[in-house]
Amino acid sequence: MQKLIQVIIERKTDLLLALWQHVQISIIALVIAMLIAIPLAIWVVRHRRFSEFFLQLTSILQTIPSLALLGLLIPFVGIGTLPAIIALVVYALLPIFQNTYLGISEIDPSIEEAADAFGMSSARKLFKVELPIAMPQIISGIRTALVLIIGTATLAALIGAGGLGTFIMLGIDRNDTSLLIIGAVSSAILAVTLSLVVRWFQSIKPIHAILAFLSLLLLIGSGSVYTTYYNRIENITIAGKLGSEPEILINMYKELIEDNDEHANVQLKPNFGKTTFLFSALQNDQIDIYPEFSGSVLETLVKGKVAKHQTAQETYDLAKNMLSKEDKLTYLKPMQYNNTYALAVTEKFKKENNLNNISDLAKINGLLKPGMTLEFIDRDDGMRGLQKAYGFKVSAKSMEPALRYEAINDGRINLVDAYATDSELKEYNLALLKDDKNFFPAYQGAPLMKTKFANQHPKVVKALNKLAGKISNQDMQEMNYAVNVKKEPAASVAHQYLVQHDLIKE
Missing domain, CATH: 3.40.190.10 (Periplasmic binding protein-like II)
Structure with missing residues (x-):
């Protein structure tokens, strides 16, 4: 706990910046999703033959893996905040659309008939009768979408959009539990806090809710304008x-x-x-x-x-x-x-099997239990090409960079990919096998x-x-x-x- 507090104190500026970035991305995505999903659901209620199509469409969009969606967006909109917001909007559409549609479509027909009997126009009936009755269900959909957005927004760090995911990715990369806890707990607290704020909007008068919501948007907008202005200075x-x-x-x-x-x-x-x-x-x-x-x-x-x-x-x-x-x-x-690629084993495994070169691995092919990064497994200058060049064939487990070193230290695997300058080689006393066929290219x-x-x-x-x-x-x-x-x-x-x-x- 003491170490955790020390890390928070040391990184408080970075934490506040990441928190602000996370809030900005999340709120902007939520507002855009609401502006799309709520009007669309209201329109679909009036044209129910399209309901199944849009329900299925929003469901399909939410099943797309988040990393795949971010990867698909990069060629079109680059990296940074924009693709992150687009991806979050896509994931938020289903709960808001579905709850708005169900909330209005399931209103007691006798209430609808009474409104018509009073001569209400469609717009007046919507705002005076349907939306007030459906509001609890709509708010529930918004809260669900918000929690989903905040959790998914941690992936924004992978494409340079910042946010609390920066702490999580850094914690995984450096095997630092404190950074992981800070990122995960902060994200959870933010989700609960904003969910309660959305719930509070439901309990106050509509005019006060609108004013509070506009104030929140103004605050976020002011921060974005300031950031844009600041970035105009040549940096x-x-x-x-x-x-x-x-x-x-x-x-x-x-x-x-x-x-x-x-x-x-x-x-x-x-x-x-x-x-x-x-x-x-x-x-x-x-x-x-x-x-x-x-x-x-x-x-x-x-x-x-x-x-x-x-x-x-x-x-x-x-x-x-x-x-x-x-x-x-x-x-x-x-x-x-x-900093070229290399293969590493423990000193004990090296001595027991008389290993010096990568070519020696072919003699103990059946004993090998590799754990390697997904990137290395998939690269032509990685595992795919390496096995062809050296004549051994094994199936490697895909692991995060830091985790593979923990695994070889614990004896769960016995061969890992490495970079020649990795600190873990010294930390875990690992030995590099000589690339005796000069397979790996230079990485300067x-x-x-x-x-x-x-x-x-x-x-x-x-x-x-x-x-x-x-x-x-x-x-x-x-x-x-x-x-x-x-x-x-x-x-x-x-x-x-x-x-x-x-x-x-x-």
Whole structure:
């Protein structure tokens, strides 16, 4: 409990920002869903032959897996808040539409007849009779939708929209229970609180409910306007993928840029998402710079088949040229370390089975119990291609990055994929098997940006090129260990390295 409180105190600013982002996304999505679902349900009540179609349609939309829906939206609307809101609206339609439709359609026919007998118009009957009677059921649908939205909105962190999901994703990535608890509990408290607020609206006079609701919208709108105005100031936005290593790097970028240009205003977006999300954000001017690996460029971001078994320099040169040619992007000089894929086993398992090279695994094929990330299992330069190159065949369990290390430490699995600079290799005393057939491509990190941005910001390019050829594999593994295991802030670790290597002054 003491550790949890300490983490909350240390991260209170980040928590408040994430909470505000979560509230904004959730309320905006709820309002849009209400504006679509309630009028549609009222119309369907008057045209009941369409009722089954719309009930089925909203039901089908809600069955689409949230991650799949976000992935489908990215090519059309990019990443960030917009696709998150669209996805949340889709999930909120069913409970609001269904409850509004049932609430009105199930009103006692004698009440409808009485209203008609008094000569009420359709609009007057709707607002004076039908909606007041159906309101408890409509509010119930809105509350259900709101709780659903708040829970699903945690996935917004995967596409750079922020929110409380940032804490959950960071907790999973760093195996930090405190961050997981903060994200999950905060989301649950927010859901209960806003659900009670919606219920309170039902208990007060309609005019007061309308005024309170408009005040809430004004507050959220003012925050959005302020954010939009603030973002008009020219900032340099640097994002990083999930994990300690990208966060360390972007903090180095920030310090180097600001040290080289006192007028630079750098904003960081750590744990922004996976490779394709960041690349899309860069192409759509949602961010200006992010660190990318040469192997990832050739495997994921550029078109066409790429030759295998290249040197690190050849891999970087090809990645740089193809990015420039295909996407008009500038790939700055790479750092020294090569964060390539690797296979790891415990020291005990290595000794018991006389393992040194990856090719040795073919001799103990029946003993292997691999646990690997889904990305590694599915990649051509991962498990799929590896088994062909080395001649062994096993079925690997798909696991979250942090969980696979826990599993091998507990003995539930005996082989994991790894990155050469992972802190867990040191933490759990794991041994890397030599890639004796040079299967894995080189993965050297370097800043990626638009060529237009690079031409407009020569001081930024000069500052970031100070990292060229710096940071060894050992350096990066030690820095990752400091963040993930010793729980030191990534910004402090980055600063210490830059000072120790005379890249900035103390």
